[in-house]
Amino acid sequence: MRALLVVNPAATTTSARTRDVLAHALASDLKLEVATTEYRGHARDLARQAACGGDGTELVIALGGDGTVNEVVNGLLHEGPDPERLPRLAVVPGGSTNVFARALGLPNDVVEATGALLDALEAGSERTVGLGLASGVPGSDDAGAPARWFTFTAGLGFDAGVIGRVEQQRERGKRSTHTLYVRQVVRQFLGEPHRARGTITLRRPDAEPVEELALSIVCNTAPWSYLGNKPLYAAPQASFDTGLDVLGLSRLTPAAVSRYGTQLLTSGPDRGPRGKHATTLHDLSEFTLHSQVPLPFQMDGDHLGLRTNVSFTGVRRALRVIV
Incomplete structure (x- = not known):
């Protein structure tokens, strides 16, 4: 099988030696090409070339964190979902959280995950997963925002603000740790101007709008995230x-x-946050989020700036994944 291994050299939990060993192990069973990312968006470009280049690539392996996986997915689906035609996706987790890989049931250790990947390839084990698609709303100030796929989450408002703060700290040389995230949650809360009355309205076909939301988290899978090993x-x-x-x-x-x-920290597969100020909606095919003021926006843990309007689509059976 012809495969492309997309390596993020800045992955949090891998070293150059570890990446070399993993590439050698994969090359023993695959006709492997290795490409190292050199700039933001490079993983997307590499995956797009693999999907559209006509060189017979059947598998694209992302070695990195959730950001690398997101870029690879967007490259593979550049021309839209076509599971039977597109190369399969495989993930070797190398980031600090690795939500997508863990939600698929993969080991969170790079060596164990590589072994699991080789076993899955030998057994022909794969599944076709649904994905989320976010885009600009026609006629709005964000109409020209490019459409982008996400694998596990997107958010408009508070959680995206936290991610933006974390990214600022990482640019200053801070390590991506769960302690760093907790500190930024506190700082975002203290600086949140809309915490008493939200500015977000959720609209969906044939339903009353949900208004005055201060936080909106969109989930494509569960768990939503991890705090250490706690889902x-x-x-x-x-x-x-x-x-x-x-x-x-x-x-x-x-x-x-x-x-x-507290509810989030004690949540489980059968129970999440709940209460009179909480709205939970399940299995939506399409909806939009509108804010009265520009708010931070994130997808798969990647801060994408400020938005006032975002359209969401849930696309079932979008991509084949080795598991």
Whole structure:
């Protein structure tokens, strides 16, 4: 099988020696080409070339974190989903959290994950997963925003602001740790101007709008994220086999944050955050989020700047993944 290994040399939990060993192990069973990313968006460009280049690539392996996986997915699906035609995706987790890989049931250790990948290839084990697609809303200020796929989550508002703060700290040389994330959650809360009355409205076909949301988290799978080895379930029913789920909170006062934060930390596969200021929606095919003011926007843990309008589509059976 002809395969492309896309390597992020800045992956948090791998070293150059480890990456070389893993590439050697994969090359023993595959006709492997190795490409190292050199700039933001390079993984997307490499995957797009593999999908459209006509060189017979059947598998693209992403060695890196969730950001690398997101870029590879967007490269593979540049011309739209076509699971039977497109190369399969495989993931060797090398980031700090690796939500997509762990949601698929893959080991969170790079060596173990490589062994699991080789076993899955030998057994022909794969599944076709659904993905989320976010784009600009026609007629709005964000109409020209390019469409982008996401694998496990997107968010408009508070959580995206936290991710933006984390990225700023990483640019200053800070390591991506769970402690860093917790500190930025506190700072985002203290600086949040819309925590008592939200600015976001969720609209979907044939339903009343949900208004004044201060936080909106879109989930394509569960768990939503991890704190160390602790899975966090913002939308426990979310699945790669259904549409998109949404958790919206209309209040981020100290009491509400304490209550919903505790619920999130104690959440499980059967129960997530709940209460009179919490809105949970399951298996949505399409909806839009509108904000009265520009808010931070993120996809798969990648901060994408400020948006006021975003359109979401849940696309079932979008891509084949080796598991």
